[in-house]
Amino acid sequence: MVKLHQIEEIDAFIHTHEFAFVYISQPDCSVCHSVLPKLKELLKSYPDIVLGEVDGAEIPQVTAAYQVFSAPTLLLFINGKEYIREGRFVQFQKLAFDLDRFYTVLKKA
Structure with missing residues (x-):
């Protein structure tokens, strides 16, 4: 990460x-702290996906630049x-399904 x-x-x-997977969180967000370990575990199945963590409090411009309205926000580019x-x-089941779909198709290309 x-x-x-x-x-x-x-x-x-x-x-x-x-x-590029961008994880945007806030320091006082309890949901953020519980989602990050699950996300890291999920991404172990996708070795080519690089995870970047952004503290929204440290970089307040991220909200406007990437239209982030809640924390955490997870973005795959x-x-x-x-x-x-x-x-x-x-919803980690849906996220895993979507990741698998994009990852599999693009790695075969």
């Missing part, structure tokens, strides 16, 4: 990695384009 500390780092992270967006209460 890569910690991102500036809005420019987020943009560079998204455009540097084929599969593939080749710089957003494909998955999950917010607040993450």
Whole structure:
């Protein structure tokens, strides 16, 4: 997992990695603290997906730049384009299904 500390780092992270997963949280968010370990565990099945963590309190511009309205917000970018967006209460079964679908199709291509 890569910690991102500036809005420019987020943009560079998204455009540097084929599969860039951006996790946006807030320090006082109890849901954020419970979702992150589950997300890390899920992403172990997808070795090409790189996880970047953003503290929304540290980078308040992230809300406007990526239209983030709740914490946590999970964004998957593939080749710089957003494909998955999950917010607040993450349905991990659906997320796993969506990740598998995109990952499998694009890795075969």
